[in-house]
Amino acid sequence: MEEKQRAVSNHQDHLEHASDGRKYMYACTQAAKEALNNNTELGAHAPMTGPSVAHYCFDYAQQIHYPCDPHQPGPIFFKTPRKCGIFGVCMPAIPVQVNFLIDEAVMNGKGANPVISYFHYFLENYGLGERKLVIHADNCSGQNKNNAMMKYLLWRVETGRNDHVEINFLVAGHTKFCCDFCFGWLKKQIRRTQVSSLREIQNAVLKSSTSNRAQLVGAQDGSVIVPVLDWSSFLEGNDIKQLLKQHQFTMSATNPGIITTKLHQSSVETTSHQIWSAIPEGMPETIEPPGLDYDRRVYLAKHIREFCTEETRDLVCPLVPDDESIPSTSKHCKESKSAVDVTKKSTVKKRIVKKAGKKRKESRESDESDEYTPQPTRRPRAKK
Template sequence: MAHYSCDYAQQVHFPSNPLQPGPIYFLTPRKCGIFGVCCEAIPQQVNFLVDEAFLTGKGANAVIIMLHYYLEHHGVHSAIVHFNADNCAGQNLKNPIIWYLLWRVLTGLNKRISLSLPAGHTKFSPDWCFGLLKQRFRRSVVGSLHDLVEVVERSASVNKAQVVGTLDGECIVKSYDWTGHLSPFFKKIEAFKTFHHFVMDCQAMGEVSTIKTSDDPVVREQLLREPSVIPSTCLPPVVSPTGLSSEQQWYLYDRIRQFCPFILMSVRI
C-alpha cells in the first residue's frame, strides 16, 4: 500500500534576493506555483514547479494533471493507494478528483484507492517539506527557474524538483482536459462537501463509498451514468498552456529584468 499526501504551497517569485533591492518591493516579479506530493513511506516529496507561463489555475483539473504525472513517473506503483489532502473547497473538494481516481480503478491502474479530506486538517508532511524549501529560498539568490530547481534540490534530502515546463518553452507535464473527458461517464456526488472520506474498489465497479466522519455509516453511490459503459484507458485531449501575454512579457523585460543577476540579463527567464 502506498500513502501519498499532497498540497499547494504559497507561490514564490523570482528574481529573488535575500538583500532585496528597494524598488522591487513595489513590483511583481515572475510567479512560480508549487504543488507537492509526498510519499510518506520513503519519505520524499516531489515539488512541481509551475512557471507563470504554464499556469493552468489551481482548480481540480490542475491537481489531477500533476497527480497523474506523479503516479506515472514518481510513484511506487502500488495497487492499493491512499491519498491525504487538506479540506480545500477550491482545489480538492471537487467531483473531478473522485472521477479521476475512480477512472484509475475502472481501468485497472489500481485495485483500491482511498482519499481522506478531514475538516480542519491543515498541517501535514507537505508543509514540513515546504518549510524546508522556503527556508532555503529566503537565503538564496534566485534569478531563474533553473536557480529555483537548485534551491529545491539543496533544501533537504526529502525534496525533489519537477519542472512543469522548461526555460525554452517545452511543456514536460502535459495538460489534459480531465474534467471534460470524464464528465460524460460519471455523475456528481450530491452534497459532496459534507463527506470527508472516499473509497473506490475494483470489487465494486463504478461505486464510491463515502463517509462523513469515522463514526458515521458508509454510504455507497454508483457514479457511472451507464454501468455497462466504462471510460477507456486513452488519455484526454492535450490542452496547450496559453503562455505569457505580450503585456506581461514586456513588463518583465522593462521592469523586472534589471533585478536579475547580470549573467542572466540576456537569457530568457
C-alpha cells in the same frame, strides 16, 4: 443556555473528528512503512507490482517570485517579478516529496485539471506500483475535493492501475500535514539563496533537504514538460451529492462504477454512489497554457530585467521587439484597450470635477468679499 451548550457540544465534536482524522493519517503512514520492505525506489513501475499499500499527501504551496535576493534591492519591493507555483506530492513513509515547479509561462491555474494532471504524472513516473492507494489532502473544493478528482480515482481502479483507492480529507482548520514541512524547508532555503532563473530555483529545492525533489512543469522558454489534461470534460458521469460534507471516499475493484463515502473516518454509516456503467475510453485532451501575454512580457523587460543576472536576463525577462504588436482580434487587446479607455475617461472626469470645484470656491470667496466688509474693532473704555 441551551444555545451555549449546543455550541460547546459542536465544538467538542469538531475537535474529536479532527483528532480522529489525524490519528488515522498517522496509522496510514505506519501501515505504508511496514508494507515497503525496503522498496523505496521511485520511478515508472508497472501497475500493482509494488507494495500492497502506499500513502501519499499532496497540496499547493504559496507561489514564489524570482529573481529574488537575500539582500533585497529596495525598488523591487513594489514590483511583481516572475511567478513560480509549487505543487508538492509527499510520501511520508519514506519520506520524500516531489515538488512540481510551475513557471508563469506554463501555468494553467489551480483548478481540478492541473491538480489531477500533476498527481497523475507523479503516479506514472514517481510511484511505487502499489495495489492500494491511500491519499490525504485538505478541504479545498476547487482543487482537491471535487467530482473530477473522485472520478479520476475511480478511473484508476477501473483501468487496472490500482486495486483499491481511498482518499481522506482533513477537517477544516486542522489541515497542516507533511507537505507543509517540506514547503517550509524549501522556502527557508530560497530566502537564503540568490535565484534568478527556474533552474536556480530547482537547485535550491534540491539543496533544501534530502527529502525534497524537484520536477519542472515547463522550461524557461515556455515549452511544456508535464502536460495539463482536460480531465473534467473527459470523465463524464453522475456527480456525488453533498460531496463537501464527506471526509472519506473509497473506490474498489469489487464495486465497479461505485464510490462509497463516509461523513468522517470514524463514522459507521456509508453511502454508495453510482457514477457510471461504462469506463471512459482513451485519454483526455491536452490543455495548452496561455503563456505570458504582451503586457506582462513588456512589464518584465522594463521593470524586472535589471534585477536579473547577466546570464539569465534573456531567459527570464527577454526584451520585446519594438515592431511586435498585439493582434487586434485578441481578447487581451480588447480588454486592455477598454481598460485604457476607462482610465482616460475617469482621469478626464476627475479633472473636470476638480476644475469645477475650484471655480465654485473662487466665486464663493468673491461673493463673500462683496457682501461683507469687516469693521475695525473698538477697544473697550477703561473704567475709572
